[in-house]
Each structure stands twice: as C-alpha cells, then as structure tokens.
Amino acid sequence: MVLATDIQVAQNIGFGIIAAIMVLCAVAVVAARNVVRAALALVMVMAGAAAQYVLLAAEFVAVTQVLVYIGAVMVLFLFGVMLTRAKLGAEAELNNKNWAWGIPVALVMFVVMAWALVDGFEDTRLGGTVGDAAPQDTAVISDLIFKPYVLPFWALSFVLLAAVIGAIVLARKD
C-alpha cells in the first residue's frame, strides 16, 4: 500500500532519466565500434553513477567517484587506448568470433537477478526521503575508516603500493 504523499515524483523522474542515460551509454560501451567512443560512453556511465550516489545521499562517494573514476581512471584508459595504437575510426574486429555467447549468458543472468530482486524486496522503500535527506557526515565515514575498518584500509594501502610498483615493473621498457 503506497500513499500518494510518499511518492517522490521529482526524484523518480530524475532517477528515470539518469538511469536511462546510464543504460544507453553502458550499451554503447559494449557495442561501440570505436574504442575512444566507448571510453567516452563509459565516462557518461560513471557520471550517471555519481548522480545516483547523490540521490542516495552519499555525496562523499559521489565526489570521489568523479575525482577517481572520471578524473584518473578514464585518463588511464585513454592513455591505454593511445599507447596501444587503437585507430580513432571504426574498427572492424572489436568483438570475438563467438561474441554471441554473451547475449544468452547476460540475459539469463539478468532474468535470474531481476526475479530474485523483485521477489525479495517487492516494494520495500528506502529509509527516509530520498534525495532531500541530510547529507552523510564525512566525519562519520572517516571515523569508520580509521576505527572499525582500519585493517582493510591498511590492506588496501598495501594493494595500492603493490599496484604502483607492479605497474612500473610491468610497463618499464627494459
């Protein structure tokens, strides 16, 4: 039973538009005939995800998403594309010979997940009013990182260090 006052029209419309853009761009990422175009479509998906995070009242993660993904990771991708001499125009051979295998696998997966989600959550509503809730206090997140989750934080630091060293070792020219 859903009361009319609980339905947040503006938020739903915003979500719908952003979600549509995200799905279209995600399809473009996996279907584009041009590597650079795919990368740019990926930027749109990332930006859309950041917008969804704001809707979910996770501003800090949204900002981090913009900084790290759109700012850093995408630059890395473009460098990767450039250094491996991908053509700027369309490429004929971007897909596997048996790319069609992907369609049934993805479809089966989606059907199963959708079924499970609809079956499991039905019309469970998010707590509070989405969108105009009080923003997450960054101090709370920092306390969580440095108190209960400090061990994964350390582990993550080592992963990043190893990644930096590993990337240098792998990509070095000698």
Place this chain on the structure above:
Amino acid sequence: MLVNEFLLLGAILFCIGVYGVIARKNAVMVLMSIELILNSVNINLLAFDRLHGGSDGNVFALYIIAVAAAEVGVGLAMVLLIYRNRKSISLDELSEMKG
C-alpha cells in the same frame, strides 16, 4: 523511492558488463566492461546502505573505488606489456592456456 529501482539498475549494468567481458576482443574494452561491473556493485552497496542506515556501505564503496583504480593501473600495464611483445592486444590471440 523503491530499493528495487536502484538494484535493478545495478543488475542491468552488471549484465551489460558481463556481456562486454565475454564479447569484446580488445583488452582495453574488456577492462572497461569490468569497470561497469564494479560500478554496478557500488550502486548496490550504496542502495543497501541507504536502506539500512549507517555509513558502512559508503566505506565499502570507497574501498572498491580504490581497488578499481589499482586494478586499472595494473591491468593497463599488463596490456601495454602484451602489446609491446605481440604488437596486438587482441585476446583471441592469447591462448597459452590452451588445454
């Protein structure tokens, strides 16, 4: 708003990413598809975080972003190395694991 809106969006992105991993031949494109999958996971985490209250999901999402950055760095370094050795980054031609 319903939880399912976000969760289904995550599911769609995930499946598109899976399709990309399977269908794409270019190694850089495969890495991009993996990024799609990781983002869909983040959306799920934040939706559940919002559902249950608290901020733990935010912390996980941040960690995933950091791991993804590391993964892209190493992944692209490997792609560069493969490219340098073979002048190609087509995954079709990499079949040393053939049984």
Place this chain on the structure above:
Amino acid sequence: MFASESEAVVQSAGWFLENAWLIPVMPAVAFFLIIFFGRRMPRGGSEFGIASMVGALVVASGAAYQWINRVSAPHEGEGEALRSVGGFGRAVAAETGEAAAEVVHHVEPVIRQWVWWQSGGTEFSIGQHIDGLAVMALLLVAFISTLVQLYSTEYVNGDRRYTHFFASLTLFSAGMLSMVLAPNMVQLILGWEIMGLCSFMLIGHWWEEHANSRAALKAFFTVRVGDMGLLVGTAMLLAIFGTLDIAGINEMAAAGEFESKSLLMWAAVALFIACIGKSGQFPLHTWLPDAMAGPTPVSSLLHSSTMVVAGVFLVARIYPVFHVGFDINMEGQSVNLIAIIGGITVLVAAGLAFVQNDIKKVLAYSTVSQLGYMMMGLGVGAWTAAVFHIFTHAFFKCCLFLASGSIAHTASHHSFDMKKDMGGLWRKMPITFGTWMISTAALCGVPFFSGFFSKDEIIDSAKHNHYTIFYVVGIIGAFMTTAYMTRATYLTFFGKPRGGAAHFMGVESHDSHDAHAADAHGHDAHGDDHDAHGHADDHHGPAHGRPLPFAPSDSPWKLTLPLLILGVLAIASGYLNAPVFHIEKFHEWLHCSIGIEVPEPPVFAWSAAAPGLALVALGFVVSLFLSKAVLGEGSSPLKGLTQRVAPFRWVHTFLVNKYYLDHLYEKVVVRAVAHPIARAAYWVNQNVLDGLVNAVGIGGKRTGLWVYRNIDQRLVDGAVNGSGVTARGAGGALQPVQSGKVSMYGALLFGAAAVGALVLVLVNS
C-alpha cells in the same frame, strides 16, 4: 585553548621566535628545488642547499637573540601572569647559592600549532615549540649544516651523485630541525624518521661498493629496532596522559598527574630504547662505526654532531617523563637505566677506540663514548651539563671529522688508514693540524677548552648527586679518551710518513711495504674501507710511487674555512657556561626547558676537578710513551707485545672483534631465534607430518590391496572398461572448451554462475 594562549605569548615574543617554524621549512623547500632543478643549476643544486641553510641560520640566530632577550628581560608581574594562565613547566623557586641571588623567573615557551590533519574528533597538529633547548638545537644544527655543506662542495666535487648528495643533506637538515621544534610527539616521530631515511641514503651514497650498502642497511635496521620503542613509547604516553603535546606531557609528568607509575616507567623504557638505537648507546652501538662508510661530511654532520644526539635530545626534551619514570635523583637511588647504559657506553666505546686503525672509526667510537657521557649526565640529573655537552661536542667532534676528511682528501689518497697512509703530516698541513689539536684538547677535557667545561660538569654532578659509580666511570672514561686520542694523533701527525702521506710529503718511503708487514698485527681488514668516490680512481693504482701533482700544502679554503671556524668555537663555545669564571649563561637560558626540578649544579672547585685532570694528564703521558715505543721508529721491547704475551693478545683480539657483539647479533641472536623455529618446523615436518603421511599411505596401500583383490578385479573391471570409453569420448567432446581463450572462459564462468543462481532461486522459491 592553545590558540588564545599562544596568541598572548606570541605578542610578547619577537618576530623570529614567532616564526621559527620557517627554519625547517626553508631546507624542505630547498630539497624539492634541488630534486627538480638541481641538475640544471651551474653548481649542481648545492647553491639551494647552502642558501637555505644560511637562511635557516639567520632565522635561528635571530630566534636565539630574541630568546636571550626574553629570558633576561625584566619580568616582574609578567612571569606571574603567565604562570597563572596555566603555563607549562614549573616555576623554579628561588635558588640558593651565590650564582643566582635574584628570583629566577620562569619563561614561557613560544608554542604555535596548526591542525595538520584530523579524523573525526581527533586532531593532529604541526607547529613549533620554541624554548631554550629548541633554540640551542636549532642554532647548532643550522650552523653545522651550513659549514658542512660548504665543506662538501669541495669534498664531493665531481661526484656522479653530487646533486643527490646535497638533496639528502638538505632533507636531513629539514628533518632534524622539524624534530627539534616539534610541539608534539607526532611531529617528533616524523622528523626522527626523516633523519633515519637520510642517514640510510647518505651512508650508502657510494653504494656500488658492497661494504657501503651493507653498512647502510645495518645502520637502518639497527636504528629501526630502536624506533619500535619510540612508537610503542609514544602510544603509551598517549594512553597515560591522553595527549601528545610535549608541553602537556612534561607538565603532567612533573606534577604527577597520572594513574600508574609503573606504566610511566615502561613508557620511559620504551622511549629510551629508541634513544639507545638512535644515539648508538651500548647494546645497539654497532651501527655507528660502520656508518663511517659514508662520505666524511656525512659522518661529520649526521654521525657525530647532530643526528646521533637526537636520542639524547629526546631524553632532554621530555625529561620529566624519564626523571619521574626512572626515579632519578630520588633519595637513596644510586643507579638507573639511563645512567647505567650511558656509563657502560662510555667505557665500552672508549676501549674499542684503542684498536682501530681507521681514523674515522676512532672518531666514531669516540662519538659513541661521548654520547654515553651525555646520557650518563641526564641519568644523574645533570640536565644542563648534558645538554651543554651536546652543544660543545658538536663543534669539536665535527671539527675532528672534517680534519680527518681534509687529511684524506688532500694527503692520503682518500685512505683513512692511520697506520698505512698517514704519519708526519703536521709539518705540511698546519691548519688541519692546529684545528685537530684544539679539538682533541677539547675532547679530552683539557682545562679552558670547551669540552672541559661540559664534561667536567657531568662528572662533577655525578659525584655531587651521589652517583659515585658514575663519577668513577666518568674519570676513567676521561683517561681512556685522552689515551686513544693521543695514539690517534701520534699515528696521524707524527712519526714517519707512510704510504699515501709519504707521497704527499714528497718522501719516498721504500720501507713502507715492510712497515705494512711489520704492523700486520691488529689490522682487522679495514684497508678496503677507503672512500672511493668519483675521482678517487685518479690517485689509485698507477699513481702509486710518484709525488702528487696537486695540493702543495694544506687543503683548499673550502675545507679549511669550516675547520678554522669550528676550531675557534671548540674553544669559545665552552665559555657560555664556565663555572670556573662563574659564567652560567647557558643554564640561565635553558633551565626553563627542564620542566622539573633537578639538583643545583655543584659549585666548581679545582680540587673536585683534580682527579679527573690528573687522569687526563696520566693518559696523555702513558699513551704517548706507548705510542712512541710501539708505533714509532726504533726498536723497543714493547713492539709486538700483543703478539708475544698471551693476555695482551687475548684482550687485543677481544677488542678487535668489538667484544663479539656483531657475532652475538648475527650468529647467536639470529640463530637462537631463527634456528629453533626452523628446527622445530623440520622436526614437525619429519616426524609428525611424515608419520601421518606414511600412516595414511600404509593404510591406503592396504585398503587398496584389499579393494584391488576383492572389488576391482572382480566387480569394477568391467565397469571401468566401459567408463573409460565414455570418459575418452567426453574428454574429446569437451576439448574445444579448453581453448585457452579468455573470453570463452569468461562466458563459461558467468554462464555457470547464472545457472547456479537460477537453481538457487528455483530451490528457494
């Protein structure tokens, strides 16, 4: 609380005191400039380093001047007001005794802090804590760094890593200076670790030689062992006092505002372990002599005058913690950990200095021994004397090292071996010789040289404060110091020129090789420790045997100017606190940093100093006699004594092997820890696991036999033959799946996951 209070203090302080934080910032900026632009500069980046050090020196001098004004300015009323604000440290009560008839007022430190980073409600600050001790150390470090950088422009000239050398040297200064003015333990640890890193980089500056990189690693790891104590001790201080601010810790420790005395004691032990590592105290002193593998300016700056006193500085900085934790100066206490470690270090290191042939190693052990004096001074409550010894020691020991570098650079083919490549140099190098002699006199504690005023004060205080054992240790140490320095001086500057020195002096020494054979005893293979930097190759090898084409007399001015300045200071610095002449300026400027009441320094009397001085004179005479007899020309019954007489030989071998401490660490400790574990693992592997495996194997074999006879042969055989055919068919059918194609594996993986999920959903719904 800090903000308002520091504002009030700052208003009455001068510009230099307010902005003393600029002192470490300047070399830090210079470090980055050198790293990024150094190679493009005409002088390889050294101009940045020297400019920043001169700037730091100017600000430090200004701060010192204003601090002195602040201390000596009339403070009627103001002292009271500041104290009531809740000032740190404690007002020193009216002194009895003739030295200070007036009431000695308490002078507030100038504390400024900024938030460095915060997490939730926890804030970590960075800033400055300027008081007499900090000003003294700032001035000292800035001054010596400036001189050493000037010296280095000549000494490492032409080195292939010239720019990196200056970058590390400048970063070291930044680290040391930021540690010195740290207002809290976090900044202190930061500076402390920067210094450790720079020490590692600079010792291993010529890492192409295996010995150097080994020495760098040894220094780094040994100091790391101690650094664990610093982390643990800091964490314990936070647990005890709930703050990391040095001023707060000192005040609370002095006032007894803590829960558990024993916890404080353990915190002091942990912190003292860090000081043992950094300042080369007894069990962990082994890294310091090896650290002499680095270039001589590095030995001079880091490993004699500044970095190694960081441990002593830490003890002096948070003295109330140690003072209360170890019950120093309590009634009936005649020993404590600091004094014991310091005392042992004095004697152990002085003993080792006798058997070294490498001039830098003699000085290194001498440094260790003098650091022992400082620790001992802090251990017996002679705070002012110990800190004053930091001050004077820095000048004369830096001067000694630079003099040895000057000899090696100019006279002895970059060799530091006194027996092979030196001797008779005093005629040819008047400036080096003169400054060496002044500094040696200061080191030995000859009256009216600076070392006398500080070292004698420590020894005197030990007696005065009823630490009789350490008084005896102190005067024996003075005897030994004089003796080994006389030996080193004799070997270096007197006698017949040998090896490199002979070429330098223009004396052809045909018997130099015979001499090598004759004094082969006691050479512990340090001959290969020669500095072998960039242009050393020019002088080695073929050049052997012809006179050197350069340097007709003493070293160039860039080497001698720092020597002269330091030589003058080796005398002059002592007169800041010369009890003989009733000068107690140093005490007056610094006593507010103690933070707790310590006994008054003893009133100077020649009669009290007489035993020490007599031993110094005796040491000189005995050592000169022995050196002349054993090492000089002409035959003497004492020659080769260590080979002929067994007890002497034993002692000699014992000393040459550095009391077997390195053996203890590498062979015994490492083995004692590593080997039992390895052996236990091996035993478990051999007996338990193998037994299990064997048992399982035997059981399996029996079962297998039974199965084979009863089931396999009769029942299964037929079935197997059938299934074999099936399996082969299935394998053939699945072979294309093992394509080695990543995408195919991905499809299978996700497909299997999807099917699995489907099954789960169907089962659950």
